[in-house]
Amino acid sequence: MPTTPPPLVLASASPARLALLRASGFDPRVLVSGVDEDAIEAALGPDAAPSDVALELARAKAQAVAALPDTDGALVVGCDSILEFEGQALGKPDDAEDAVARWYAMRGKSGRLVTGHWLVDRSAAGAGGEAAEVGAVATTVVHFGEPSDEEILAYVATGEPLRVAGAFTIDGLGGAFVDRLEGDHSNVIGLSKPLLRKLMAELGVNYTAYWDPAG
Numbered sequence: 001m002p003t004t005p006p007p008l009v010l011a012s013a014s015p016a017r018l019a020l021l022r023a024s025g026f027d028p029r030v031l032v033s034g035v036d037e038d039a040i041e042a043a044l045g046p047d048a049a050p051s052d053v054a055l056e057l058a059r060a061k062a063q064a065v066a067a068l069p070d071t072d073g074a075l076v077v078g079c080d081s082i083l084e085f086e087g088q089a090l091g092k093p094d095d096a097e098d099a100v101a102r103w104y105a106m107r108g109k110s111g112r113l114v115t116g117h118w119l120v121d122r123s124a125a126g127a128g129g130e131a132a133e134v135g136a137v138a139t140t141v142v143h144f145g146e147p148s149d150e151e152i153l154a155y156v157a158t159g160e161p162l163r164v165a166g167a168f169t170i171d172g173l174g175g176a177f178v179d180r181l182e183g184d185h186s187n188v189i190g191l192s193k194p195l196l197r198k199l200m201a202e203l204g205v206n207y208t209a210y211w212d213p214a215g
């Protein structure tokens with residue numbers, strides 16, 4: 001019989017990450033970190049690798065939430081997703097104009113969606129242990145389709161691209177404009193399930209112990 005795992009805390013405001021965890025058998029509490037992502041990115045400098053930025057932001061979010069008294073005894077997970085495209089680190093678009101310009105540049109090409117993952121184990125057994133990665137499992141190559149100008153304008157007008165890293169989704173409206181992926185799809189949505197399992201194992205936490213046997 002699996003031991004009772006530490007309660008899971010998602011240090012993210014992302015509705016997609018929460019929905020993904022719930023669909024995967026978890027019922028996390030959500031505590032949003034409120035960290036100043038722009039300040040962290042500025043401190044890393046313009047030449048920082050997108051994977052380094054994503055990991056540093058994931059760390060900042062997870063550790064900020066793990067510092068709250070409310071997370072005593074819990075396992076905290078923080079994430080950050082960035083699209084690496086033609087040498088640029090692209091988060092959410094600044095505005096509709098930026099989203100349109102990005103799609104004009106992205107269509108017919110490919111990019112790498114990297115998601116930094118950072119876990120902090122505040123349980124008694126975990127003693128503040130941490131596990132983090134933005135490696136191979138947390139990098140997915142995205143091959144974009146070729147939406148027409150009109151389709152791009154229609155997509156941006158929905159507002160969806162403004163709310164997501166890289167100005168696209170694979171499971172939402174934007175999926176029509178993503179031809180294929182190479183790598184983990186959940187990583188693109190914002191949290192890689194196989195990587196979460198791996199990082200939990202590094203902390204001695206059993207991923208399946210969160211599942212309700214009654215289903």
Ligand SMILES: Nc1nc2c(ncn2[C@@H]2O[C@H](COP(=O)(O)OP(=O)(O)OP(=O)(O)O)[C@@H](O)[C@H]2O)c(=O)[nH]1
Nearest residue numbers: 012013014016080081164165169170171188189190
């Ligand atoms: N549903 C969906 N969401 C996506 C996809 N790609 C990126 N996102 C979302 O884009 C957002 C990336 O921004 P982040 O800064 O990592 O996270 P956030 O939403 O700002 O929330 P915090 O973790 O609180 O910063 C996340 O909410 C991701 O879930 C996708 O293909 N599908």
